[in-house]
Amino acid sequence: MSDAPLVSIKNLHANAGDTPILKGIDLELRPGEVHAIMGPNGSGKSTLSNVLVGKPGYEVTQGEVSFQGEDLVDMDPEIRARAGVFLAFQYPVEIPGVANNYFLRTAVNAVREHRGEDELDAIDFLTLLKEKMKLVEMPEDMMSRAINEGFSGGEKKRNEILQMLLLEPSFCILDETDSGLDIDALRIVANGVNQMRSPDRTMLVITHYQRLLDYIVPDHVHVLSGGRIVKSGDKSLALELEEKGYGWIDGVEEEGVA
Amino acid sequence: MSAFVDAIARAREGLSDRALETPSATLSTRLATLRNEGLAAFDEQGLPNRRDERWKGTNTAKLADLPLDCVGPGVDFDEAVLDELFVADFEADLLFVDGRTVRSSADRDELPKGVLVLSLEEAAAEIPDLVAEKLGALVDLKTDALAALNAGLFEDVAVVSIASNTRPGRAIRILSLSTSAPEASRASFARLLVVAGSGSEAMVVLESATVGQAPGFASIVSEFHVAENAKLISAEIQSGSAERVQVSQIHAALERDARFASNVLCLSEGLVRSEVDATMNAPGGRVGMNGLFLGRGDSHHDHFTTAEHAAPHCESDEEYRGILADSSAGVFRGRVLVRPDAQKTDARQSNPNLLLSEGASIDTKPQLEIYADDVKASHGSTIGQLDEEALFFLRARGIDEATARLVLTRGFAQTFVDGLSDESTRALVADRLDEALTALETAPGEPSA
Ligand SMILES: Nc1ncnc2c1ncn2[C@@H]1O[C@H](COP(=O)(O)OP(=O)(O)OP(=O)(O)O)[C@@H](O)[C@H]1O
Ligand SMILES: [Mg+2]
Numbered sequence: 001m002s003d004a005p006l007v008s009i010k011n012l013h014a015n016a017g018d019t020p021i022l023k024g025i026d027l028e029l030r031p032g033e034v035h036a037i038m039g040p041n042g043s044g045k046s047t048l049s050n051v052l053v054g055k056p057g058y059e060v061t062q063g064e065v066s067f068q069g070e071d072l073v074d075m076d077p078e079i080r081a082r083a084g085v086f087l088a089f090q091y092p093v094e095i096p097g098v099a100n101n102y103f104l105r106t107a108v109n110a111v112r113e114h115r116g117e118d119e120l121d122a123i124d125f126l127t128l129l130k131e132k133m134k135l136v137e138m139p140e141d142m143m144s145r146a147i148n149e150g151f152s153g154g155e156k157k158r159n160e161i162l163q164m165l166l167l168e169p170s171f172c173i174l175d176e177t178d179s180g181l182d183i184d185a186l187r188i189v190a191n192g193v194n195q196m197r198s199p200d201r202t203m204l205v206i207t208h209y210q211r212l213l214d215y216i217v218p219d220h221v222h223v224l225s226g227g228r229i230v231k232s233g234d235k236s237l238a239l240e241l242e243e244k245g246y247g248w249i250d251g252v253e254e255e256g257v258a
Numbered sequence: 259m260s261a262f263v264d265a266i267a268r269a270r271e272g273l274s275d276r277a278l279e280t281p282s283a284t285l286s287t288r289l290a291t292l293r294n295e296g297l298a299a300f301d302e303q304g305l306p307n308r309r310d311e312r313w314k315g316t317n318t319a320k321l322a323d324l325p326l327d328c329v330g331p332g333v334d335f336d337e338a339v340l341d342e343l344f345v346a347d348f349e350a351d352l353l354f355v356d357g358r359t360v361r362s363s364a365d366r367d368e369l370p371k372g373v374l375v376l377s378l379e380e381a382a383a384e385i386p387d388l389v390a391e392k393l394g395a396l397v398d399l400k401t402d403a404l405a406a407l408n409a410g411l412f413e414d415v416a417v418v419s420i421a422s423n424t425r426p427g428r429a430i431r432i433l434s435l436s437t438s439a440p441e442a443s444r445a446s447f448a449r450l451l452v453v454a455g456s457g458s459e460a461m462v463v464l465e466s467a468t469v470g471q472a473p474g475f476a477s478i479v480s481e482f483h484v485a486e487n488a489k490l491i492s493a494e495i496q497s498g499s500a501e502r503v504q505v506s507q508i509h510a511a512l513e514r515d516a517r518f519a520s521n522v523l524c525l526s527e528g529l530v531r532s533e534v535d536a537t538m539n540a541p542g543g544r545v546g547m548n549g550l551f552l553g554r555g556d557s558h559h560d561h562f563t564t565a566e567h568a569a570p571h572c573e574s575d576e577e578y579r580g581i582l583a584d585s586s587a588g589v590f591r592g593r594v595l596v597r598p599d600a601q602k603t604d605a606r607q608s609n610p611n612l613l614l615s616e617g618a619s620i621d622t623k624p625q626l627e628i629y630a631d632d633v634k635a636s637h638g639s640t641i642g643q644l645d646e647e648a649l650f651f652l653r654a655r656g657i658d659e660a661t662a663r664l665v666l667t668r669g670f671a672q673t674f675v676d677g678l679s680d681e682s683t684r685a686l687v688a689d690r691l692d693e694a695l696t697a698l699e700t701a702p703g704e705p706s707a
Contacts, residue, residue, distance in 0.1 A: 081656035097669030
């Protein structure tokens, strides 16, 4: 694993709306690494991921975030996405009237253009799409349906992974992509993610469950609580949390135990 | 007197009786009656004004003050326009210019047996009695000044007749162009008559467009007679330049177990009054009324629909979607009239609207008049903006904001497009719509400077 971090988060403070949520986060994510973030409900995990992708309504009040050495904070969300930042959303949005395949092609071509690659025409795109869909075991008819409309919870999550496979980002954030999935669906999602593991990619995997980490084995595990990282360790920390909960860690606010 | 009424008065002096002379005495009498009654009814009523409940949403002065020089067919227009408008995928293409049939691609030998697409002159020779019986039968001249004016001044009719149990495989298209030029701003009156025999199934596309950048007025009155167990689908595409006033009035009458679906796509940049009025005269009738209007610039779209349940066990289902950009205004009035006998009526109506800029507006009202007691009727209208969550989602996948707004706006319109079962029609509608959406000056929802 290389030494320069791909993503570097320093003393990050951020508000959601007017409420301070993140209260000083430091993280260095190096290429090839998988980091897991665990933590009680409401501890700020989704806030962190939303801040990283530049969602309107979240404001960085202190600290910095750099990606590939560039300051991320003032970049528009689409610029971040094209540069290689990707969030698989905890609650994927439904968009009636916009066909999945049309959306995916538009997104893929936006990213390709940024990388100086040729646009994919409908046929080349379809070939690529079919290949990636196989990896997440999605039936073809889901592609002509509107984005996430009428999709089950598991199908929505698989659709997020499909987007990740197509866009090939270098910084992948997965926000509870495993929540609510049955074992089969979990295996499919984890396979998709493992496909993406490579020496020049970084993954930030947010989860409540050790189960996922059996499939996607993390290099580092962090506990987020009250907007701060209160403990970091290796994969054994996740096992310990599964067994004992969060109560034993200093600085964890008791009320929000998962 | 208004400029409009002046021009009409001048035109009446020049009216020739030639249009009324046909080989059929019955038809000639009918045409003369329509003209005389139409003009008399117009004199009686005058132009519509805002005191009329049905015109509350529209500034009728724009109509009265419209500078007009002449009425009826113009001569010159650039044939190149046609190349763009004529497309191959239809059973027949009939071209109207300023209310007069000019050219027909309806090769008689190629049309399926039992399908006729004719000008008035041709129809007078072939099916005069049918035309005499049906033409004007669905229009109430006494209460509708603009329909009366049309009846008084039309000179030609596009006649589509579908014999019983006949089903042309492809849609039939009528193209209606209205021309106008600064040196001769023009009013024109076009007319469409569609008669679908029992058990037939057909699709008629009516496309109205304007040629020339000058003020002008175009009226088109369409009548759809849908016999027992027949299924008739109409799709109307209206586009027009900013200075134009376009009035389209669709009337449909359904017999037992008949189905009629009207689809109106309104893209005009000027002032449009679009009426759809469907009457279910016998049990088992089903009416669909779908609309999509895109307002832009200073356009004003006034959509007035009536679903009349005159018999029991009929169903109407209506969805008009409005997209309003720039400083455009939309008006939607959805009238549902359930007559005392019309028990077991099921009437649904909805009007979702998307406002893309602060200067845009929509005035929407359902109008339920229910005189039967065993009736299911629902209606709802919404006014909203683009979904911020969805917008962010698209951006988070690398799509720039302007494109994302366009994609979402197009998505809002998609149910209308999906509602068209005929593939060529759907493709045509999607083309026209995409063209209009991509031409929006400010990206949808972007606060205009
Ligand atoms: N837009 C917002 N405005 C105000 N408060 C917000 C906003 N978004 C999130 N919050 C609050 O911030 C806190 C952290 O929320 P966040 O969604 O980041 O938690 P989480 O760790 O992802 O929780 P979970 O495990 O339930 O997904 C919560 O108290 C939440 O209510
Ligand atoms: Mg969360």
